Amino acid sequence: MSTPTAVPKPIAGTSGWLDDRLGAGNFLKRNMRKIFPDHWSFLLGEIALYSFIILLLTGTFLTFWFKPSMGHVIYDGPYEPLKGVMVSEAYASSLHISFEVRGGLLMRQIHHWAALLFIAGMMVHMLRVFFTGAYRKPRELNWIIGVLLLSLALFEGLTGYSLPDDLLSGAGLRITQGVAISLPLVGTYISFFLFGGEYPGEDVISRFYTLHILLIPGILVALVTAHMILMWVQKHTQMPGKGRTEQNVVGAPFYPAFMAKAGAYFLFTFAVLAGLGTFAQINPIWLFGPYTPADISAGSQPDFYMGFLEGSLRIMPAWEINVLGYTIPLSVIIPALVPLGIVMTGLALYPFLERWITGDNREHHIADRPRNNPVRTSIGMAGITFYGVLWLLGANDEISANFQISLYATTWFGRIAIFVLPAIAYVVTYRMCLGLQRKDADIIGHGVESGVIQRLPHGEFIEVHVPPAEDIEAHMRGKEAIPMIDGAEASETDGVPPRGLRGPVGRLRARMSQAYGGEKIPLDAGHGNGHGDGHGEHHAAIGSGTGDDKSLTH
Amino acid sequence: MFRITAGRRHPLARYAVLLFALVLAGSVYTLTALGDQSADAAIATGKVDDVAEGEKLFEAHCMSCHGTDAVGTAAGPTLVGVGAAAVDFQMSSGRMPAATYSGAQALRKPLPEWVTPEKIRQIGAYVQSLGGGPTVPTKADVSTEGADMAKGGELFRANCISCHNWVGAGGALTEGKFAPPLNEATPEQIYEAMITGPQAMPVFNDSVISPQEKRDMIAYIVGVRNQTDPGGFGLGRIGPVTEGLVAWIAGISALALAAIWITAKKRQTND
Numbered sequence: 101m102s103t104p105t106a107v108p109k110p111i112a113g114t115s116g117w118l119d120d121r122l123g124a125g126n127f128l129k130r131n132m133r134k135i136f137p138d139h140w141s142f143l144l145g146e147i148a149l150y151s152f153i154i155l156l157l158t159g160t161f162l163t164f165w166f167k168p169s170m171g172h173v174i175y176d177g178p179y180e181p182l183k184g185v186m187v188s189e190a191y192a193s194s195l196h197i198s199f200e201v202r203g204g205l206l207m208r209q210i211h212h213w214a215a216l217l218f219i220a221g222m223m224v225h226m227l228r229v230f231f232t233g234a235y236r237k238p239r240e241l242n243w244i245i246g247v248l249l250l251s252l253a254l255f256e257g258l259t260g261y262s263l264p265d266d267l268l269s270g271a272g273l274r275i276t277q278g279v280a281i282s283l284p285l286v287g288t289y290i291s292f293f294l295f296g297g298e299y300p301g302e303d304v305i306s307r308f309y310t311l312h313i314l315l316i317p318g319i320l321v322a323l324v325t326a327h328m329i330l331m332w333v334q335k336h337t338q339m340p341g342k343g344r345t346e347q348n349v350v351g352a353p354f355y356p357a358f359m360a361k362a363g364a365y366f367l368f369t370f371a372v373l374a375g376l377g378t379f380a381q382i383n384p385i386w387l388f389g390p391y392t393p394a395d396i397s398a399g400s401q402p403d404f405y406m407g408f409l410e411g412s413l414r415i416m417p418a419w420e421i422n423v424l425g426y427t428i429p430l431s432v433i434i435p436a437l438v439p440l441g442i443v444m445t446g447l448a449l450y451p452f453l454e455r456w457i458t459g460d461n462r463e464h465h466i467a468d469r470p471r472n473n474p475v476r477t478s479i480g481m482a483g484i485t486f487y488g489v490l491w492l493l494g495a496n497d498e499i500s501a502n503f504q505i506s507l508y509a510t511t512w513f514g515r516i517a518i519f520v521l522p523a524i525a526y527v528v529t530y531r532m533c534l535g536l537q538r539k540d541a542d543i544i545g546h547g548v549e550s551g552v553i554q555r556l557p558h559g560e561f562i563e564v565h566v567p568p569a570e571d572i573e574a575h576m577r578g579k580e581a582i583p584m585i586d587g588a589e590a591s592e593t594d595g596v597p598p599r600g601l602r603g604p605v606g607r608l609r610a611r612m613s614q615a616y617g618g619e620k621i622p623l624d625a626g627h628g629n630g631h632g633d634g635h636g637e638h639h640a641a642i643g644s645g646t647g648d649d650k651s652l653t654h
Numbered sequence: 655m656f657r658i659t660a661g662r663r664h665p666l667a668r669y670a671v672l673l674f675a676l677v678l679a680g681s682v683y684t685l686t687a688l689g690d691q692s693a694d695a696a697i698a699t700g701k702v703d704d705v706a707e708g709e710k711l712f713e714a715h716c717m718s719c720h721g722t723d724a725v726g727t728a729a730g731p732t733l734v735g736v737g738a739a740a741v742d743f744q745m746s747s748g749r750m751p752a753a754t755y756s757g758a759q760a761l762r763k764p765l766p767e768w769v770t771p772e773k774i775r776q777i778g779a780y781v782q783s784l785g786g787g788p789t790v791p792t793k794a795d796v797s798t799e800g801a802d803m804a805k806g807g808e809l810f811r812a813n814c815i816s817c818h819n820w821v822g823a824g825g826a827l828t829e830g831k832f833a834p835p836l837n838e839a840t841p842e843q844i845y846e847a848m849i850t851g852p853q854a855m856p857v858f859n860d861s862v863i864s865p866q867e868k869r870d871m872i873a874y875i876v877g878v879r880n881q882t883d884p885g886g887f888g889l890g891r892i893g894p895v896t897e898g899l900v901a902w903i904a905g906i907s908a909l910a911l912a913a914i915w916i917t918a919k920k921r922q923t924n925d
Binding site: 181398506 | 825833881912
């Protein structure tokens with residue numbers, strides 16, 4: 101590396117000119133060296149960000165040729181099996197983009213794949229934030245923005261999916277209308293308002309078009325910006341480790357290290373999307389055919405992110421109530437609103453519920469390892485299982501047809517599994533978390549197997565254990581007890597519980613706090629030589645190995 | 655050889671071995687599964703004693719379920735009036751004889767040794783002699799010469815895809831029944847299925863869908879299934895289910911690996 105001598109004149113001149121007018125120098129000086137912590141899972145949100153950028157670019161391309169009109173035309177393009185068929189202008193223009201516009205099909209496919217990765221990226225990012233507790237104070241608002249982004253993205257996906265006006269998306273639109281019209285009192289009005297009259301009407305495509313390309317993306321851009329600014333200002337959380345505290349951030353500076361990594365990751369995302377768009381056919385609307393309300397296909401499915409709603413609709417028994425001559429179709433309202441409500445509301449409220457239960461009002465900048473908060477992790481896994489069962493059952497006809505399982509059997513499996521499997525997932529996860537905590541305690545207490553077998557003078561063989569690597573130990577020691585409300589432990593034994601823990605709600609809160617909080621498996625418990633001796637030489641381990649410590653002798 | 659040995663403890667070695675084993679197993683399966691005979695239902699020129707021959711074959715292979723004189727038993731329906739078209743459809747697709755079948759409906763399977771186009775024709779002639787019924791379509795009946803694919807597509811979407819899916823990929827029905835994929839069905843079998851209504855399928859006779867319209871539909875089904883997917887791999891053409899799987903398994907996995915790889919690269923510092 102040569103030492104830099106002087107800034108070249110063209111650069112110094114330009115930057116000086118800009119700095120005099122924008123005063124950007126100070127801002128950049130402060131922000132270009134911003135430190136970002138390094139962990140692979142911190143990049144998952146960027147999948148969504150970069151997919152969103154690619155969505156904006158490819159989407160703009162598509163608008164140049166797409167005609168958001170339900171006016172009827174006779175298809176007269178190069179796709180022979182549809183020649184002479186009456187289709188909507190939206191469908192005809194989508195076929196035009198696919199078959200006649202240069203690069204059009206590639207753009208359409210990248211756009212659609214990017215939509216899938218946009219939402220999948222948001223999901224994995226959200227799971228990372230959830231399981232590491234990165235939503236805790238001061239980041240609750242950014243978490244809420246994230247939940248809003250996810251909800252809006254689902255709606256953005258739904259509107260975009262409907263635009264080509266093909267038979268498959270029409271089925272989704274029909275279900276949307278079914279949900280709208282099933283709402284008590286206002287259903288009919290909402291449906292007529294949305295579709296400009298009787299379904300399907302002539303308006304819905306152009307209305308969805310405005311929502312899809314203007315309104316929702318506008319809000320998305322605003323929220324994404326807010327999300328990024330808040331993340332920037334509040335700084336990123338970091339995983340526990342050597343030298344990492346609640347007051348610092350350990351990592352690489354934005355410029356040049358993090359910028360290079362982020363740039364490379366954008367290129368990776370772009371490469372994956374371009375690769376999928378090139379090699380994997382998606383949404384072949386020419387095979388589906390144009391939408392007519394009279395036709396419906398077997399295997400009609402929504403895109404994956406709507407699959408859980410499809411599944412809940414499919415496993416719902418056909419219940420309905422008739423009140424005073426009005427029908428309330430529970431078989432549509434419940435599956436459409438309840439799982440969505442559980443998932444989205446649950447996500448939005450979780451930080452506040454957790455704070456209420458733990459009474460933890462401190463700021464957190466060090467992320468939890470999922471094992472160290474077993475209840476949260478188990479709730480998360482139960483939620484994933486709940487969502488996963490619904491998602492799986494959304495494809496039950498394909499599962500049935502392709503694996504020769506009776507469709508009714510899959511439905512009944514779903515009806516039972518939706519209640520049983522989340523409970524099983526909770527228990528299993530909880531035990532796994534405790535098991536992993538024990539493993540950590542074991543490593544801190546006894547060190548790790550060195551692979552060296554020693555023979556003692558009296559003939560016994562032992563395996564020498566060595567202290568864990570410094571960084572790994574620091575990572576493990578980042579664990580701290582989950583807080584409990586003051587007095588929650590005492591409330592049952594002592595006579596008078598503290599204020600706020602009285603009454604049924606207070607007692608419930610105290611009990612939940614006790615279950616949620618506390619240190620279940622202390623890292624240094626039960627080993628007199630545990631704490632300081634972690635750094636001791638191996639004879640210390642041998643010494644304890646001959647006595648009470650069975651894990652050292654094999 | 656030395657280089658391979660040196661690399662065997664490489665972190666990627668186990669994946670390479672796994673990949674190699676998978677490719678090997680896949681190739682062997684592909685090669686051995688190639689000898690799949692096609693169910694060609696071409697009918698040879700007729701013989702005078704087809705009915706008598708057919709009766710003998712019927713008694714040997716079909717009577718245990720379909721009963722004496724094909725009047726049916728608890729195990730199998732009567733064949734009086736189903737016609738030679740039904741016999742040809744069921745036998746040429748391997749659904750009948752269904753000695754080992756259990757489940758909601760008979761499956762397409764490879765033909766037994768003895769089932770040849772001639773034997774099928776003879777049994778068909780016998781069943782036809784019992785009470786008439788739809789006859790086997792001629793080459794002209796299923797010819798797609800001059801057929802209107804687009805018109806056939808509209809009829810296909812209106813009448814068939816609610817069970818068979820938009821490209822005839824098949825679909826699930828109630829009570830364990832299913833609509834089979836149309837990928838292997840010959841034009842004759844498609845035609846026969848429409849006029850005889852096998853298993854759960856309704857009958858689309860000539861007054862519902864004219865012979866010309868049937869030819870249009872066959873042209874559409876065969877044309878679309880032979881079409882090269884313009885967008886890359888078709889992913890089974892079953893729509894968002896496989897697309898979602900690819901997005902997660904290929905897309906998110908690849909990007910997660912990329913993230914791990916990128917963050918594993920640490921700057922070398924001297925402090």
